[in-house]
Amino acid sequence: MINTTECAVDAQSLISISLRKIHNSRTQRGGIKLHKNLLVSYVLRNARQVYMNEKYAEIYRMQQYEEVMTVCNEIQELNPLDLAEDCEEQRGDCCGNGGVSEPASLCCALLPVSQLVAVQSAHMQPPSACSAPLSLQSDEVCKETEPSFYQSCCAEAYPVSNCEFSPVNNLHCNKTTVLDLDTHVVTTVENGYLHQDCCASLQQCCQGAQYSGKKRKVDFEYYISDIEEVPDFTPCKRAKFEDCSYANSEHLDTSNISNLISIFGSGFSGLVSRQADIEQALALNGQFCSKQALSSLGAMTRAIVAF
């Protein structure tokens, strides 16, 4: 667990500082310094992990509270006299802790049921996609149809053409032109993975799609760290946000980093997309530091990066 109390600078400002460093390195004399940018990407990953952990904890707490209230209200409608007291007493417990570990409370006992219902109403991806290790996921793409939740973890592969021509995705499916300094081969890397819109609209074309080895190790790491570090989270609850990573946790290598190519090429907008989603979900006020950093840097939807 990263000790976040060591300094006053929070994860958000670290993210914006890191992005600025990577941006500035493009114009530094002597070319992009691979070592320094690699280290900066580690800080970026660490800061994002902490940031996402905090945000998920917040979302979970709020959502759990809302669910409990909803259930309690429903129960009250059925039998207001019998259950009102229980709900009043147990609500705090339910919302305060992980919830499902308190079966004594009627509200809490109903939680798993409600969650199960919610999960069942969502499309569950084929088990093969979830259980397969990350490195093997290619053709088996989940068929999630919950556009309001983050799904990119499942939809591994996008056909380049669909991504390119989709009107929704033109804004988000950034392409990076990468020059390999050794072979002088120029390749184009798609990194629209961080945007749910891109994923959702590609549901139909993702089936059976093949893409040569563009793995989104970034997102999986964050989820894994959530599992390891926040054991209170109920897997069912988490399924509403991302569905397939948890079963894979033991297969994934958390030492891999968010790769430099994606950072350079996404115009940095991809890195803050999820924050925007969460912001909407929570109706939070205030700017995210990274968004401010972005607006000052200018959008870079296509970049030529030499590695």
Add this chain to the structure above:
Amino acid sequence: MAGVAGGNDFQWCFSQVKGAIDEDVAEADIISTVEFNHSGELLATGDKGGRVVIFQHEQECKNRPNLRGEYNVYSTFQSHEPEFDYLKSLEIEEKINKIRWLPQQNSAHFLLSTNDKTIKLWKIGERDKRAEGYNLKDEDGRLRDPFRITSLRVPVLMPMDLMVEASPRRVFANAHTYHINSISVNSDHQTYLSADDLRINLWHLEITDRSFNIVDIKPANMEELTEVITAAECHPNQCNVFVYSSSKGTIRLCDMRTAALCDSHTKFFEEPEDPSSRSFFSEIISSISDVKFSHSGRYMMTRDYLSVKVWDLNMENRPVETYQVHEYLRSKLCSLYENDCIFDKFECCWNGSDSAIMTGSYNNFFRMFDRNTRKDITLEASRESSKPRATLKPRKVSTGGKRKKDEISVDSLDFNKKILHTAWHPKENVIAVAATNNLYIFQDKIN
């Protein structure tokens, strides 16, 4: 050799300082590498402007036998120039990253100097005689009309003022895609290795048009890159062994006899990370910035951002000694990240007998650790304490609570004054410390 910190016979005192005194430091004058040659007679520095300056140790003054001779400028030459790679649209800095001396085999001296992309072998030779009496040309160099020559004579060597010439003898180019961080001359005196972020090449000193790639950690998919090579060195007496350090804080020892490509190591040195000290910057501060074998070849030393570690080559799971250089900076990592100081690459060095190690810090402080007595000392390279033969006063950084007199608080440290490069004379207690654009030379007071 006596202990480094106070004690009986050992007091470090100021000897000389080289470089401009101006507060306004030109970027090109910033010293980027310092290296004594094998005898200690010559001291070479490289700077960001691509220049190499070599100092020579003058013989002791007969009048003052207690004073060691001084180092004076012996030769200055432009080793590397800025270049532009048009194919990749990359500018190549002329900054000298490393200088390594070759063992002396004749009257001339040879050194390797490298920037990010190109290594050059320089010959530094003396000329104190000049041939006079040529047949085909006049004394001023003009060609004579052959038909006017009526007699032949043998040119005669006449003495002249000593001239030190530096000439490039070999240029080893186009072998590194990434930035070169290390060069190391092998103990066979015929080969040397050069390391960049992802690869290590083995060269023969006589052959410039090809080299052997002996380590390649570039992943097939660059998106899977997780670590880079940060330093490499040949073993001092086993010509088949070398080590390289990584940005993940690990060191790999490779034996070139096992395979042509040494991607799989013979030994793997790594200290397990303490999970309680995990922070946003754990990866950065564990990145190794320098690795140096001891002169004996039994040990090696690594420098990461906050500490120096001594490893026994026979034990891979942890270092045998760990010395904290400036632990008080651990709580300041956020600020150091913002101002980029956390990326500073400090070097370290052994003394001639491997009993002491030295490394730099901020505020022009440098630290020495005595491996036998476990004492350490912090000294400062400053103009204020630069009186001839003035003994250096130990410095101390107060880490909190009350600041004692003569102590300096962490917040008062000047992080622009950093000592990244130091060198210890191979035989005597003379040290060279590079402080931005100044080179300080200190020596022990002979009692």
